[in-house]
Amino acid sequence: MPVSYSKDLRERVIRAWKAKEGSQRQLAQRFKVSLSFVRNLLSQYRTNGQIEAKRRGGYQKPTIQNEHLGFIQSLVEEKNDLLLRELCDRYAERTGISVSISTMHRAVEKLGLRVKKKSLCQRARYPKSTRIKT
Template identity: 50%
Template structure:
């Protein structure tokens, strides 16, 4: 997602609108922003009295936090040749939290561990 437009640009747009320097559509073309941005900016200014962008809403919460990293590390250490799917299943049994293979892969990489299938058994 792109960064919020600068407060300076927002102030110039609102000043131009209040000075009736053009319609919303003309201002959108002039300032190279979308018409919906002009509408949303006007609504935001009307409701809050400011043109400051809204704070970032955050993001998705990770299923595996710092508390679970030692569990994953113990699972990999106990059986370093386990497949990622097997690690996911064992992690779910140990914690009750189901994670995807890609989440497990990112966690293993974060811990700087290696998961390799043992080919000596074949």
């Protein structure tokens, strides 16, 4: 995975640009970086005065907030044989937020609880004797 250029290099590029030691293209060649890096760095510097690298990667806020975990725990304790799909449906009814089964599974795991994964009708369709063994 690529790494951001050091703060020292960024400072040297900015100092050279301020001292008018060459064009953006010449600065890129001098410091052995791409022209787009120099352009973006100068643009960022002019806009907000910062030269630090931007934060890499994104942070996605969890769909199920911590304050809703208590509600999920009460649903499971109330009726512990709920399927994950049923738990998702009840969560959506109460909060108005629709979540996937895998999201609900992660929330249940975070709470250290266990729920059913398959309904009886799903198990009846595939009895153990007819399952393919690997």
